[in-house]
Structure formats: structure tokens, C-alpha cells
Amino acid sequence: MAGGGTPDDGDEITGINVTPLVDIVLVLLIIFMVTANMIVRETVEVDLPRAASTKDKTVQGPVMLTMDKDAKIFFDGVEVESAALMGKMKEAVEKDKEVRAIISADQSLNYGKVMGLIDLVKEAGIAKFALNIQKEAKPTASP
Numbered sequence: 001m002a003g004g005g006t007p008d009d010g011d012e013i014t015g016i017n018v019t020p021l022v023d024i025v026l027v028l029l030i031i032f033m034v035t036a037n038m039i040v041r042e043t044v045e046v047d048l049p050r051a052a053s054t055k056d057k058t059v060q061g062p063v064m065l066t067m068d069k070d071a072k073i074f075f076d077g078v079e080v081e082s083a084a085l086m087g088k089m090k091e092a093v094e095k096d097k098e099v100r101a102i103i104s105a106d107q108s109l110n111y112g113k114v115m116g117l118i119d120l121v122k123e124a125g126i127a128k129f130a131l132n133i134q135k136e137a138k139p140t141a142s143p
Contacts, residue, residue, distance in 0.1 A: 048134040049107040063092050063099055063126065069106040071113050082120065089124035104132040
């Protein structure tokens with residue numbers, strides 16, 4: 001019988017059964033897909049201003065500051081008061097002197113409130129910061 005011999009016949013094993021390997025890889029993939037949703041941070045919905053052109057990509061940094069339409073300030077997704085915000089930013093500067101901040105503010109806010117947040121960032125010692133915007137879709141040319 002072809003291929004019906006037992007390993008006791010002295011024949012070498014010439015094939016590798018990859019079925020267990022595929023099973024393990026699929027289980028790991030499923031575990032990764034399920035836990036990936038838990039890793040994503042909670043976000044605060046803000047209506048970002050739009051820009052027609054953005055040549056430079058925004059700098060990604062560990063400090064995310066968000067000001068919603070009610071002028072509430074969020075530090076990495078957690079609401080904080082101005083006094084506590086200063087402490088958290090100074091703590092981030094102590095950990096990394098080159099820390100960067102990304103500031104997202106609702107476009108309906110008063111310009112002075114956003115400038116006040118920028119002043120707090122500078123006062124905390126964060127020299128590099130970026131203002132988050134949402135790029136406007138370019139109109140498509142009709143034929």
C-alpha cells in the first residue's frame with residue numbers, strides 16, 4: 001500500500017504536518033483581534049477646524065490635550081482642571097525634556113480660550129506642540 005506504512009518500518013519521515021501550526025496561528029490571530037479593541041483609547045468628540053492643505057504631517061507625541069465645545073480640558077482622554085493639568089504637564093516634562101504636545105480644540109471655541117491652553121503648555125515647559133486639524137476633502141473634478 002502506498003503511504004500506508006508505519007514509522008516502525010524504518011522509513012524516514014519526509015513530510016511535516018503543518019495543521020497544528022496553522023491552528024495555533026489562527027488562535028493567536030483571534031486573540032489579537034479581540035484584544036485590539038480594548039487597547040484603543042477613549043476619544044473625546046470635537047469638531048476640528050479644517051485646512052485646505054496640509055503639507056506636513058502632525059507630530060505624534062505622548063501628550064494629547066483636547067478642549068471640547070464646553071471648554072472642558074482633557075489630558076490624554078481624561079478630564080482635568082487647569083491646576084491639575086499644569087502638574088500633569090510638568091510631570092511629563094520631567095520624564096522627557098523633549099516631550100511634545102498635540103492640542104485639539106473644537107472650532108466653535110473662542111480663540112482666547114485656545115490661546116490660554118497654548119500658554120499653559122508653554123508655561124509647563126513644553127516647547128514643541130502642534131495644533132490638530134482635520135484635512136478638508138478636495139473637490140473632485142467632474143468630466
